[in-house]
Amino acid sequence: MTAIYMTEPGTCLKVKHHYFQVFHQNKLCLQVHSSQVSKITLFGNCHLQPNAASLAQSLAIPVLFLDNQGNYLGRLQLESLHPAKYFPQQIKRAQNPNFPKTIAESIVRAYLHNCGIVLLRLSANHSTPKAEIAMEMLDLLIDDLPMADSIHALREYSTTAASLYYQAITELLAKAFNFQCTCRPHSHSINSVLRLGNALLNHTIYGFVQSAGLNPNFGNLHFYCQDELSLIEDFAVEFRPFLVDELVANLAISQILTPDDFTRPSQQDAISLYPATLKKFIKHWEEKLQTEVTHLYAGKLSYRRCLAWQVQEYIAYLLGDVEFYRPMLLKWDTDTAISPVSNQPTEQRILVKV
Structure with a gap:
């Protein structure tokens, strides 16, 4: 493909x-x-x-x-003559308050865990005070997570974790992008790439969710939000730390992305990536999706296949084939981030270079 x-x-x-x-x-x-x-x-x-x-x-x-x-x-709105295959099961399961809360708790637990692993990786060579504090606090939040008695409370845990986590990420990237000298425009440069990565992640998940027969508007952790694709956001929470945040951080730290890759802000225009920079990021994004890791429950898979696996894991729990939803959890070992998969027969990537 x-x-x-x-x-x-x-x-x-x-x-x-x-x-x-x-x-x-x-x-x-x-x-x-x-x-x-x-x-x-x-x-x-x-x-x-x-x-x-x-x-x-x-x-x-x-x-x-x-x-x-x-x-x-x-x-582009995809037209369908029939509702999503599993939409009736999604509606039925949502009528039991325990189902969305259980799913939401699994997602938040994975988010806290994966944020901690990403910070551990990024600070392996040069840690910072905020990274140390954030990792300690993430561990405490995981321990306290069973105390969250509602989806709203779980969202508060996620928000607290995100605040600590992104403060630590910013401090880790300060030297790479010279935040100390010109914090505002350069931090906005990083934010523009994070937004791009998040959009590409959601787009990839949307394809798997739609083709699997799920209604993307019917989520659990984000069920009470105004987000029209709340199920997509649910899945993205698990994957965002290592597919988007870690990728952007590594590109900045390794100077693959530099401040010169971004347009300068003006009163009329915000910071944006040059077309050549977009292509460069897309190349690394697709390589990241091909990177093979050890999935805790499925063995060696590319990140792309991990996304597809989690959608099927959700369907299995939705249908009652498994007792609980098992989220994507990173491992901290030498097997965690190995080179991109080669000779993949199932999907070809063509980037438009014009």
Whole structure:
């Protein structure tokens, strides 16, 4: 399968004989059969012709629109003649208050745990006071988590953890991005990449959730939020620390991303990534998804397959095939982050380079 990313302003996606065609300045840059496309992402001033939108919609190919700051602009609504396969079970299970709370507690526990592992990794060579405090507090929050008697309380635990965690991340990145000298614009640069990573993560999860037959609007931890894709947000909580935060942090620390990769802010425009920087980040994002790790319950899997696994794990709990939902938990050992998987036969990635 192929993931199409369109980054250059003026790029247009067309269709001819069931082939998606990417054009830039009237030049054909990419052509791939529609049956081989898994998702489409358009940045900024890129265009989707009506026939391409119709074909993507008919094949249930997720299409995401982002601006050059990584902000969500919209999503092509996938039409369906039938409701999601498991939507009746989602409604039925939600009528039992214990079901969404149990799921929510598992998700928050995984978030606290994974945040701690990411901080441990990032501070392995040079720790900071805030990172040490955050890791200690995350352990205490995990111990106290059974005291949370409602989903609202669980969300408060998550919010408290996020505050401590991101303060620690900021301190760890201070030297890499010279936060001390020009904190505001450079911290905004990092935030723009984090937003982009979060959007790409949600887009990837959306494809798995939609194809599995779940209603993405029916979540558990985020059920009472106004988020229209609350189930997507549920899954993203488990994966965001190591798929997005750790990736961005490592790119900054290793100077793969530098302040020169971002436009300078003005009164009219916010900080954004240059098209070449977008391509660079997308390349590392796709490599991250291919990275193989040891899943606690499934063995060696790529991160992409871990996402698919968790969706199926959720369905198993939804149907009562398992006693509880087992979230994605990172391991801290030398096997945790090994090189990207090679020779993957199941999914090909094509990045639009125009």
